[in-house]
Amino acid sequence: MSDNKHTAGSPEPREDGGTGRVVGTPSPAKGESLLAKDGEGAKPPAGPATELDEKSAKNAERVVAAFFVLAFAASVGFIAYYIGWSGRNGGMHGVVRARESNLWLGGTLALAMLAMAFGVTIWVRRLMTSKPIIQERHEMASPADTRAAFEADFLEGAEDSGITKRPLLRRTLLLAAAPLGLAPLVLLRDLGPLPEKRLRSTFWGEAVKKAKAEGKQGVRLVVDGTNAPLKVSDFNSPGGMITVLPEGIEEAPEAANEIAKAVTILINVPAEQFKPVKGRENWHVNGVVAYSKICTHVGCPAALYEQTTHHILCPCHQSTFDATDGAKVVFGPAHRPLPQLPLGVEDGYLIATDDFPEPIGPSFWERG
Incomplete structure (x- = not known):
């Protein structure tokens, strides 16, 4: 009579005499891990308060600034085309020029938005230390010490973001955002020209x-x-x-x-x-x-x-x-x-x- 017992950790015997592991059962492997432990060659993840490497931060700052300048140039191109080029030969409201207007206006506005998005994303991922923020719940009327703590946290967050100590980022962000703020006002022209006094007579x-x-x-x-x-x-x-x-x-x-x-x-x-x-x-x-x-x-x-x-x-x-x-x-x-x-x-x-x-x-x- 054969002994049906098997050694712990060995594959389960199958009915057909094989020794392969049955699908769905735990792996018999022991002492193995997909993630290396500390001291086994892998570095532990950086803590939330890890200081930034200033050299790489400067490079990231230049990249972000370049995207903000690109966003500024694209939004200025959008406004310039809308006011200048599209106003020629009957404007942009005709059927003939609709495709050209949609191409240039949509392309420049999309480029401006994407450049802004890329710049802000790189800023957050490369230039912020992502310190944990704990929000406590208190009464609606905040005491003086709480307001002072908020002010300190706000200033700390501003310093952590780099907006105060990196003037290049601050200036290029404002540069890129300024014309985008005017874009909705420019688009009001799409409501059509005002009739002025043209309807007083037919x-x-x-x-x-x-x-x-x-x-x-x-x-x-x-x-x-x-x-x-x-x-x-x-x-x-x-x-x-x-x-x-x-x-x-x-x-x-x-x-x-x-x-x-x-x-x-x-x-x-x-x-x-x-x-x-x-x-x-x-x-x-x-x-x-x-x-x-x-x-x-x-x-x-x-x-x-x-x-x-x-x-x-x-x-x-x-x-x-x-x-x-x-x-x-x-x-x-x-x-x-x-x-x-x-x-x-x-x-x-x-x-x-x-x-x-x-x-x-x-x-x-x-x-x-």
Whole structure:
């Protein structure tokens, strides 16, 4: 009979007669360690209060300073491109230059952020001794000795970080951070240019002046999309609404911008329900009235019309205007009516006899 006993530390016998160790059992090795003990050739880890080697610290300081200077140069390049180069040939807001602007602006800003991050990381890892900080909990009202202890700890931490005794790091950090602090202010330009006084008049006014100089009473209304002049007989069904523009606007300089400002809705309101605004009694043609299509809330197109209530609706924030009563606000966040365009008739065609009497668009754009 064979003896099933085995020596301690020897491999367990397997059923197939082998002596390999079964997977999952502890290793029989003794007296071995993955980490060397003290005195066996490996150095113990440095304590938290270990003094820095000044020579290596100086080298690390120069590296950190170099990263901070690089961050400064990249952020200055970001601002310079944004203000200078991107302002040429129509600015950076066009479709053609969008890719170039994104490349340079994103690249310089990313380089500035990365350089700052690398510099701060090397500073912390190479120039700070990482002394342990113990925070004690006390009453909210701190006594004088506690405040004095805090001040001492703060000064000790500042000294440990090297911010007080390493002026090169301090100066280059401030140098790198200064233009980055201005970057958000520069990016406010991306909200778009201010309209200034450009919304006080539209192409309707220019077209009317040109028409009157030619001996006409006003400029003809054309249907948006077809540019066909509109006769009174073409729009004699109450309840209808179409979008119109001044004749010849497609030939104007910056026609897209002019069309965006001059776009107008034409509505045929039943004569028995129409209430002319005082001073504007002759601004309509048998109940046919024209209002700016740009909502006075935030500038969305007020392009919906309820024939039963004769309400003009803006789909963005549900501002509602009464087409029978000077497009006054009856619901929603808008604070003023849609500007009304004075209309007339010449040779059977609907014409505009003047520009809008007030700036079109949202009230916050310009009301001064």
